[in-house]
Amino acid sequence: MSPRLRRRVFLAAAAVAGALLLWGLTGLPDYGVYVGPYGDVLNQVAVAERKATNVVASVTFDYRGVDTMGEEYILFAAVLGVAILLRAQRDEHEEPPDEDAADRRAPGTSNAVRVVGLALVGPVVLYGLYLVAHGHLTPGGGFQGGVVLATAALLVYLSGEYVTLRRVSPELVTDLAESTGAAGYVAIGLLGVAAGATFLTNVLPLGQPGALLSAGTIPLINMAIGLEVAGGFMLLISEFLEQTLVIRRPGEVT
């Protein structure tokens, strides 16, 4: 199919789909007018029922916990897929990262970037841990905190060299973090089964709303997700960097 024909077919299809979409959307309540009962009900009862002040967290990790487990495994499978796709292929070989190209010398990292980057690593790690640990109280949680934690690894790369990144996030550690996070979620779910309730029932003591130790299994699941996401994103970062810096096909100019 030529590009022009394809564009025409798409425009015709999009006109129909767009009209249907708009027709459907006109049936929705006006923006700013909320009618559905679920949000209001949850906002009324969730804090009393689960003792988590962040209702989004109690929805994500408790009321809809099984759904989030599915999402977590999509994430796990996607990261696994990247690792498989980007492993060294049969005709490729790894070379030690060499910043010296054949005809030019890559400029070294400036001292300003080095200093600011390294100075930020500590605060970023702390902020990531804070987001993960307080997910049931304030905005944040395992997903957000995990991404922030993985950013710390990127800062190390920016302010140093690839070799340093490998040293601070060795594959064994990122792999372990990722798989522990993935398995941890299921293990926490099985706590419910062990206590004689259904899978992912919040069976731990709930405590008082607003306390760091409260909301039962929700902070634990947040930690599992935080590990999973941080490990997964670190793995993604190092896989892609490895592609550009280390892995070469035969005959490729470095």
Place this chain on the structure above:
Amino acid sequence: MMGFLPYLVAAWLLLVGLYGVVTSRNLVHAITCLSVAQSSTYILLLSVGFERGGTAPIFLDVPVGTKAVDPVVGALTLTDVVVGATVSALLLALAVQAYKHHGTLDPERLKPERD
């Protein structure tokens, strides 16, 4: 009209993103367009759950009973953002391999490989 604008934005993002995917001449560009199309779901979900004057559904500083937006759509969007990023990474990894084997990122010039 203002009551409908966010839905129009969602519909526009979906269609313009798909247009980008269909007419793309570069796989990285196509993957970015797919992210644009996907982001329409965030706008749609959050618009459906929004209530005028509502605060975030977090009752640490405000008492339970304060008017707040729907936490369910917030939860759906939050997981989708992170999972969407990793799925984009998977697609980008496919693009890296396609470039290695064919020397191009143009979908028009990516012919099926013969054994």
